[in-house]
Amino acid sequence: GAGVSQSPRYKVAKRGQDVALRCDPISGHVSLFWYQQALGQGPEFLTYFQNEAQLDKSGLPSDRFFAERPEGSVSTLKIQRTQQEDSAVYLCASSSQGAASYEQYFGPGTRLTVT
Amino acid sequence: KQEVTQIPAALSVPEGENLVLNCSFTDSAIYNLQWFRQDPGKGLTSLLLIQSSQREQTSGRLNASLDKSSGRSTLYIAASQPGDSATYLCAVISNYQLIWGAGTKLIIKP
Numbered sequence: 354g355a356g357v358s359q360s361p362r363y364k365v366a367k368r369g370q371d372v373a374l375r376c377d378p379i380s381g382h383v384s385l386f387w388y389q390q391a392l393g394q395g396p397e398f399l400t401y402f403q404n405e406a407q408l409d410k411s412g413l414p415s416d417r418f419f420a421e422r423p424e425g426s427v428s429t430l431k432i433q434r435t436q437q438e439d440s441a442v443y444l445c446a447s448s449s450q451g452a453a454s455y456e457q458y459f460g461p462g463t464r465l466t467v468t
Numbered sequence: 469k470q471e472v473t474q475i476p477a478a479l480s481v482p483e484g485e486n487l488v489l490n491c492s493f494t495d496s497a498i499y500n501l502q503w504f505r506q507d508p509g510k511g512l513t514s515l516l517l518i519q520s521s522q523r524e525q526t527s528g529r530l531n532a533s534l535d536k537s538s539g540r541s542t543l544y545i546a547a548s549q550p551g552d553s554a555t556y557l558c559a560v561i562s563n564y565q566l567i568w569g570a571g572t573k574l575i576i577k578p
Contacts (some may be wrong), residue, residue, distance in 0.1 A: 357511075384564070395472070395557055395568030396512075409564070444512065446566075456502065457566060461511035 355379075357460035359445050365466045366435045374430045374463045378447030385428050386457060387420055388444040396444055402428060435467045470495045470562045474569035482577050483550055489543040489572045491558035496536045499561040503532050503543050506555045506571065515556075516543070548576045 358377045366372050378385050384403055388396035389412075398412040404425040413420070417436075422428040432439055442464050446457040471494045481487055491501070500519045504512045516525045516532040518541070524533040531544040541558055555573045559566040 386564075386566070388566070393570070395559070395570045396566070397568070398565040401564055412565075446512075456514060456517050458514065459504075459512040464509075 357445055357447050357458055359443075359460040359463050361463060362461060363464050363466075365468060368435060368437060368467055370435050371431065371433045372435055372465065374432075374443050374465070376428045376430070376445030376447075376460060378426065378428070378445070379449075379458055380426075382447035382449050382458075384448040384450065384455070384457075385422055386446040386448070387428070387430050388446065389414075390442040390444055390462070392441075399430070399443075432465075435465075437467050440465055440467045470498075470560060470567045472558060472560055472567050472569040474556075474558060474572050476572060477570065478573040478575075480575040480577060481548060483548060485548050486544065486546050487548055487574075489545070489556050489558075489574070491541040491543070491569055493539045493541075493560050493567075495562060496539055497562060498536065499563075501532075501534055501541050501558060501560050502566070503530075503541075504557045504559065506557060512557070545574075550576045550578050552576050 360375045387399040390396040400420045401409040402422040417433045419431045442462040444462045446459045448455045448457045473492045475490045502517045503515045518534040529546040534541045555571040557571040559568045
């Protein structure tokens with residue numbers, strides 16, 4: 354595809370439900386990033402993949418959050434037992450190289466609302 | 469720990485004016501700095517990327533500068549238009565993570 358895509362665009366979950374958010378990066382991009390953006394704030398880093406390897410998950414807020422990229426392309430961010438504080442926009446980005454200096458391209462995000 | 473601050477948090481100007489958005493960061497050891505635009509309900513659009521060895525980048529009516537030693541970047545928008553209304557975010561890459569400011573919400577009044 355031409356850009357990074359994410360699905361679903363909007364998700365409403367009842368507190369305690371599990372959710373799965375999908376990211377399709379730009380074809381061939383090595384690096385994939387997940388960010389969380391609370392209302393009125395800048396995004397915050399969650400986790401980083403280089404191909405299928407998860408090199409950094411230091412930003413995941415709790416062990417309820419889990420991300421995977423098993424074949425080095427599509428990635429899924431899973432949140433178990435959702436809480437109200439998980440409500441945010443979840444952004445996915447990809448980059449053509451593994452080096453830090455390369456530009457990251459963002460998807461439209463998934464807006465998660467936990468009720 | 470790297471911290472990024474954007475001032476002002478909001479700005480409203482009449483159409484046609486030139487304006488400057490400010491971004492400051494605490495750790496000068498960065499790989500690059502990116503300016504993004506975010507429209508309500510939409511994703512982030514990259515506007516300009518400045519490598520750490522560069523001092524400025526230009527794209528159309530936009531010019532971004534970088535002064536690593538002072539930990540500052542500015543985004544200059546010339547001849548503003550109502551379509552420029554959006555939230556502008558700056559982000560620095562210190563390792564591979566983007567560290568973000570909270571953004572400046574810009575409103576251009578027709």
